[in-house]
Amino acid sequence: MAADDEPLIDEDAGRLVRPYTVSNGRTAPTRRLDLMSLVASTGRVGQSDLTPEYARTLRLCKGPTSVAEVAAHLRLPAAVTKVLLSDLVDAGAVAAQAPRPAADPSDRRLLEILLDGLQRRL
Amino acid sequence: MAYSDGSDPFPTAVKVLVAGGFGVGKTTFIGSASEIEPLSTEELITAASAGHDDLHGVEDKTTTTVAFDFGRITMDPSHVLYLFGTPGQDRFWFMWEELSNGALGAVVLADPRRLQDCFSAVDFFEHRRIPFLVAVNEFDGAYRYTAEEVRSALKLGAGTPVLTCDARVARSATETLIALVRHLIAVPASP
Ligand SMILES: Nc1nc2c(ncn2[C@@H]2O[C@H](COP(=O)(O)OP(=O)(O)OP(=O)(O)O)[C@@H](O)[C@H]2O)c(=O)[nH]1
Ligand SMILES: [Mg+2]
Numbered sequence: 001m002a003a004d005d006e007p008l009i010d011e012d013a014g015r016l017v018r019p020y021t022v023s024n025g026r027t028a029p030t031r032r033l034d035l036m037s038l039v040a041s042t043g044r045v046g047q048s049d050l051t052p053e054y055a056r057t058l059r060l061c062k063g064p065t066s067v068a069e070v071a072a073h074l075r076l077p078a079a080v081t082k083v084l085l086s087d088l089v090d091a092g093a094v095a096a097q098a099p100r101p102a103a104d105p106s107d108r109r110l111l112e113i114l115l116d117g118l119q120r121r122l
Numbered sequence: 123m124a125y126s127d128g129s130d131p132f133p134t135a136v137k138v139l140v141a142g143g144f145g146v147g148k149t150t151f152i153g154s155a156s157e158i159e160p161l162s163t164e165e166l167i168t169a170a171s172a173g174h175d176d177l178h179g180v181e182d183k184t185t186t187t188v189a190f191d192f193g194r195i196t197m198d199p200s201h202v203l204y205l206f207g208t209p210g211q212d213r214f215w216f217m218w219e220e221l222s223n224g225a226l227g228a229v230v231l232a233d234p235r236r237l238q239d240c241f242s243a244v245d246f247f248e249h250r251r252i253p254f255l256v257a258v259n260e261f262d263g264a265y266r267y268t269a270e271e272v273r274s275a276l277k278l279g280a281g282t283p284v285l286t287c288d289a290r291v292a293r294s295a296t297e298t299l300i301a302l303v304r305h306l307i308a309v310p311a312s313p
Contacts, residue, residue, distance in 0.1 A: 034223070035165075035192075036204055038132045064132050066204065068192055072161035079166040097132040102224030105253060110136065110201070111307045117197030118300045122293060 029086035035068040045093035142231035143239025144210035147289035155295035156193025228254040234264040255283040
C-alpha cells in the first residue's frame with residue numbers, strides 16, 4: 001500500500017497504468033458527474049467496509065466537495081475519480097448533488113452575491 | 123441528494139475560467155485569488171472524442187491526459203466560486219470545451235510581451251458568447267500598453283473591458299474578478 005503522500009501515478013510505468021487499476025480499468029462512471037459536481041459523505045457506510053482506494057475517496061468528501069478537488073487530492077485523473085465516486089454513490093456512502101442547470105449569467109441576485117463575496121476579500 | 127421536500131443541502135457552485143497563452147500567469151492568478159492552494163488534476167482525453175486537425179503531438183495516442191488547475195473562493199454558506207485555469211497550449215482546445223461548459227465568464231490574461239498569444243482565448247469566448255475581460259499581466263520591464271492599444275491589437279469589441287493586473291498580488295487578482303462580475307452585471311442577457 002503506497003504511503004499517502006507518494007504519487008499514485010508512476011511516471012516510468014506510464015501515467016495511465018496505476019489509475020486504471022483502482023477503477024478496474026473503467027473510465028465510464030455510472031452517474032453523471034462533472035468537475036464541479038459537489039459530493040458529500042452520507043455517513044451511512046464506514047471506511048472499514050471499503051477497500052483502501054474507496055476509503056480514501058470517502059475521507060475526502062466529509063463536507064460538500066467538488067469532484068475536481070477530490071481528484072486533485074487523490075492525484076487521480078478526474079475520469080477515474082468519477083468512477084470511484086459513482087460507485088460510492090451507488091453504495092449509499094456518498095451523496096451527489098442533483099444536476100442543476102448551469103448558473104445563469106444574467107441572474108442578478110447571484111451576481112450581487114459574487115460581488116459582495118469578492119469585495120469582502122479586498 | 124434531493125430531499126422529499128425538494129431541498130438540496132449543497133451550495134451552488136459557479137465557475138469562472140482563467141485563460142490565456144502558455145506561461146502568462148494563469149496558475150499564479152488562481153493561487154492569488156483562491157482561498158486554497160491552487161490544486162491541479164488531470165482529465166483523460168481520448169483522441170476519439172477530439173476530431174480536430176490541430177492535435178500535433180497527441181495524434182499517435184488514443185488517450186492523453188491534460189492537466190488543469192483550479193482554486194476556490196467561498197462566497198457565503200450557499201455559494202462557492204471555482205476558478206478553473208485552461209491549459210495554456212492551443213492543442214488542448216477540447217479541454218477548454220469541457221471546462222467552459224456552464225462558466226459564468228472568463229478572465230483572459232495577456233502577456234504584454236506576446237499579446238497575440240491570447241488571440242485563441244479571445245476567439246474561443248467570443249464564439250461561445252461567454253462574457254470575458256482582458257487583463258494584461260504586467261510583467262516587469264514589459265512595454266505598458268494603453269487599454270486602447272490592447273483593444274485594437276486584439277480586435278476587441280467596445281464592450282469588452284481591458285485592464286491591467288499583477289497576478290502575483292491577491293488584491294489585484296480579486297479586483298480583476300470584481301471587474302468581471304461588474305461586467306456580467308452590465309452586459310445585457312444574451313437572447
Ligand atoms: N513579474 C511577474 N511575473 C509573473 C507574473 N505572473 C506570473 N509570473 C511568473 O511567470 C511565470 C509563469 O506563471 P504561471 O502562473 O505558471 O503561468 P501559467 O499561465 O499558469 O503557465 P502554463 O500553465 O504553463 O501555461 C512564473 O514564473 C510566475 O512566477 C507577474 O504578474 N509579474
Ligand atoms: Mg499553469
